[in-house]
Amino acid sequence: MRKMNYCKKCVYPFATVNLNVDDDGVCSACKSSESFSELDPGFWEHREKKFKKLISRYLKNNESNYDCLIPVSGGKDSFYQTHLMAKEYGLKPLLMTYHGNNFLPEGDFNRELMRHSFDADHIVWGPSVEVLKKLNRLTFKMMGDMNWQNHCGIATSPIQIAVKFKIPLIIWGETNWDISGMYDPDDFVEFSARVRHEHDLRGYEWYDMIKHEGLREKDMLWAKYPSDEDILDVGVRGLYIGNFFQWDPNRQTKLVQEKYGWKAAEKPFERTYRTMSNLDDRYENGIHDLMKFVKFGYGRASDHASKDIRTGYMTREEGIEMVKKYDAVVSSDLYYWLEYVGMSEDEFWNIADTFRDPRIWWIENNEWYKNNIWGGSSSYGPVHLSEKQIEDFNKRQQNLHK
Amino acid sequence: MNNKSVCLLDYGSGNVKSVYNILEFLGYNVKISNSREDIKNSTHIILPGVGAFGASMKKIMDTIPFDVLENEVLDKGKPFLGICVGMQVLADKGLEFGEHKGFGWIPGIVDKIDTKGLSTLHIGWNDINVRRDTPLLKGLNDNKDFYFVHSYVFDVQDKNCIVAQTEYGSKFTSILSKDNILGIQFHPEKSQKAGQLIFKNFMENL
């Protein structure tokens, strides 16, 4: 019925968030990654030199303050970034964690381990759990994402702290647009409020939240992004290490495990084959990602497989097997979450189904159908919508194909 | 703010919407209208404008009840703001593409700028030299740059009416004022902060 095209090289569907596919059928993420991998060692030497030159100005003028601020979750990336800055570059960083209350036990352990492993101070900012529960429920209903508070906190509180402590240099890790190929290595993109607002926060801000669930401005102080004036006063800049150092999560994980005793997840995740991602948030690989599948028809396994295909750790056939096995799994953290926020499973699916994208899904025999990357189409469960909602869905679908 | 209202005249000139947007953004009661009622009932009147003098005059005379307008502004003293061509048509006559009659509310003639060799189209941000105090510029500090786009200027006869001048090749009047009548050669609706201040002052101080 509905054609869902897939990239020729990785396993991304054309519908993937922010993806662009040129006429040759290869997606922008693959192209971006290709340009990153066609690089010889000299390339990375040159970029490291550029990095050194960039930060030298800040370090030169800094006698007694923290050399930089590193937003960390305690994950493998955080450890690697801090290892680079504190150990290899000998800087005194201020580590800063936004605590969204979704840490797995291994994630807690790793987070605590940081200032034992590195000569760095560590601030943890965790909003009230009552507020977090409200936001979990609210943003799930608003935009089909219960983890909005996490994305917002991570992209906001470190900048606030940097402004407050007058630290101009923020060191981020992976350039996260290589997941869709939004930018190229030579663009040397830095952290920007536009990307934060549009992609991390989906266009919503703290002031959109206080209209509901009794939330007040003083509940959302951690979510307020500093003004341009405040940022320019301190001269805060967010650099991405991934622009200057070759990023290899598998190699980096090995390093931090061996050197610092970093712990991977004890239980494998249900929706992906990787075990070293997202220990700071049990839902990122769980129901938050399930919502991605419900909306767009692809999940974390597609992300991870595509990344591993591009870096040569997996073939496309193996990637397709991963997608088949994992993308549609309804993970057990769903029940953990339902209890956490006090919602029933029926209500969950009623809300979730309102976010199904009519470009991807269609309804047949009151079940959800979509195309598969291995060919053909299949059912992915019953439809939890009222008759009127089904009618609206079908109408939207018709309008798309006008 | 609640009892003030703007009648924004529309004779088919391009920038009505922009003026409407900025007034709405500032929280004012604004209506795009040429009706006799709205001209009579509003507290302020704005005449925007983009284009040539002659063509604009014709459209104005065809679509706006001029007798009512003149009555409200000249006789009743209602605050009036003319922008760009909306300022130029206040003159006795304009010399763009032939000779055309204007409102005649402010003596003077509209003619080509003497750009002394520069491009005949004055387009871009330029600053104003304030010659006389006016409530229109209250609170304007450092940033006196405004957005201009025109090739003709208003040579105002009575120098007391000249509030501000701008230089482009030669000096010309960028803001004029006579009692309740104000004219601005630049586009405050395109001049960001400074432009917003002008509108606010027009609504609050006149």
Added chain:
Amino acid sequence: MKKNRLIPVLLLKDGWLVQSKGFSKYQNLGNPVTAVKRLSEWASDELIYLDISSGDNYDTRRDDQGYENRGSFLDIIEDVSKVTFMPITVGGKIRTLSDIEKRLSVGADKVSINTMAINDHNFIQEAAKQFGSQCIVVSMDAKIVDNEHRVFANGGKDMTKFTPKELSKIVEDYGAGEILINSIDRDGKGNGYDIELINQVADNVNIPVIACGGVGDWEDFADAFEETSADAVAAANIFHYRDQSVFLAKKFLYDFKFNVRKPDLIKL
């Protein structure tokens, strides 16, 4: 004194705001309205919006976000003009006088004509007569072929018989208000403007010239002002790489005493 202008260019492709490299590679940045809000907050002097879509399907494929997924280019421009109070030039796919009228009516102040200006010079004259020269920007894309700059039509695809020097004089005579000159070779490379190309045009006409194509650093803006008589400098990609980019670019130029507006921030 009249200032030189710094103008961000936003490229719209099928509803997305995109980066362009060499007129052939496009990368989706996101929703155009969000970016425009930021560029406005940094007090850009003007904005140029170019529609480089392949078809008429505008769709960011996201319906779960805090702002609408607008379905048409004109809708997007209308949204844009509600949050910006500065001049907007809109270009792309303009074929008739009615196309121009539609864009002006949703909030554009000027329009940019490219292919039509090459194929039918009279169109420029008619447009200038109906809407005024100040509304008409003619944009030209040029590439070096056999050691000579040549104008290309159709989004850089079709080589024409014109050199930029020749065509600029023609469009000036036919009533264009300004010329936007873009280098296809330099597009997205970040190696600076094609100074020679800009000079070819700017030295040849008396109307304002806007330089575009190739900016990688603030210094490139300074080079254009120092080495050419361009009235304005434009860039697309670079303004999306850093926060407060336009402010920082202006500050750079202002601190080095270039004839630009003082940098400023606006709360929207």
